[in-house]
Amino acid sequence: MEKNISLERLTLFEGVILGELRFVGRRCSFYEDLPSKAVLVAYSGSRFSDLGLVKDMDLGWAKFFYARLPGDWGGLYDEYLYERDLPVFCGFALNGMAVEFRTARTGREILVVSEKAWHGQREEVKSFLLEAGYAIPEEKLGEMDFTLTLGGDPEFEAYLDGEIVPAVDIPIFRRGGYDSPIGLDADWCAVELRPAPAYSEEEYAENFLALVERVREEGILLSVQGDRFALGGHIHIGSPNPFVARVLREGAKSFVKALDDFVGRVLLPTSGKARGEYKCLGAYEIKNYGWEYKTPPSSFYADLEALRIVYKLVRNLVETLLRERELSYEILANGRVKPEEYHRFLTPEETEYFLGFPERWARGEIPPFVPMAAVSAAG
Incomplete structure (x- = not known):
């Protein structure tokens, strides 16, 4: 059976494509x-x-309020803006009917336009949008250059002194929390690693292994078994180009x-026994850079060639x-993709290796721990 998947045409404004378009009805204070x-x-x-x-x-058409410092903040105002990555005023546009901001840490550009100008000065607005990018x-x-960014936030069980330990009980993960490269998942139980985004699978694996080495220095092994805690091998796909990122999000x-x-x-x-309701197809989450594919377990991190x-x-x-x-x-009768279709994206050898991973896993041929070894650059 042949299966066809296509991307829908993007919504346009006066014949042009915007990086992102949202309408604000009352209040806006979340820009992350x-x-x-x-x-x-x-x-x-x-x-x-x-x-x-x-x-x-x-x-007149909108009100803008400066960020108030919390009472327990001991640093400078600019440091607070940077820490929270808040939008900083850059200037006016369209004769005061639009305001430009740039976030303090990541440099994301944001344009706020009055509804009156949007609907009443469409050609003027269109010209400005094109000129300002x-x-x-x-x-x-x-x-466009469709080069992608590859990222992830895989989850693992912390194996210390011969047993699985909740990640929150181990200082290196507790200190990292929910945002650092080495930290906790949302339930505090599993380890979550957040390698820096990369432009190739080899670079991503290197970024991941650099974090693993820091964990190993603490005498901790990372298990992908997932029988005690639910573990996901979430894959992040994005683009530095805002227009390509929009295609990723909308598609x-x-x-x-x-x-x-x-x-x-x-x-x-x-997947491990503890994955429960997370063991499902079609799991994903929209992100500002693109999206996060949440269906895969973290098992493939136990085999660095499979990871690549x-x-x-x-x-x-x-x-x-x-x-x-x-x-x-x-698609074959069992619902799986015909193996030859993979050859559009992988070599025949890589296809065989990948499709054979579940059987090797089921036979116990792959130790359920993240190894520390060189990643193949082949392929």
Whole structure:
């Protein structure tokens, strides 16, 4: 049976594509999920707070409030803005009917436009969006560089002195918390590593192993068994280009359907007993950089060659769908992708190695611990 997956056409504004478009009805104080080059259309009376301003501003069509320091903050105001990555005022545009901000730490650009200008000065707004880089002509999308960023936040069981220990009980993970490269998952029980994003599967593996080495120096092994705590091998896919990132976000369901067929159905049976409701296809979460594919368990991190191949497969598959806008492949009677279809994204040897991973796992041929070894650069 042939299966076809395609990306839908993006919503346009006056024939141009925006990096991100949102409408603000009343209050806005959370900016963490906004991608760079986001355009916020403010309805009359909208209020924006927690901003890097010298003083509050009332522009008539919207009000903007500077970030108040909490009572226990002992540092400088600019340090507070940087710590929270809040939007800092850059200037006015469109004769005062728009305001530009840039986040203090990550440098994400945000444009707030009045609803009146958005609907009443469409050509003027369109010209400014194109000139300032908030939009591109639709025909330019196909000429974009579709290079992806590869990331992840895999979860592991901490193995210390011969037993599994809740991660929160171990200082290196407790100190790291929920944001550091080495830290905890949301339930405090599993270890969560957050390697720096990379542009190749080899670079990602190197970033991951650098964190593993720091954990090993504490005398801790990382188990991928997942029989006590639920473990996921979540895969992050993004793009530094805001317009490509928007295609990733809006087409997330299509990308995930293809990943379920090529990756999820292969790896899901290697989930640990504790994974429960998380053991399912189609699990993903939209992010400002793109999305996070949450179906795979973390089992493949026990085999560094499998790790490299999984990320190569995901990267090549997503890049192909981005470029060609559609993907067709053969599905066998058992619901799995025909092995020859993988050869579009992997070598035959890599295909055999990847598809054989679940059997090697079931036979106990793969020790359920993250190894410390060189990653193959082949392929």
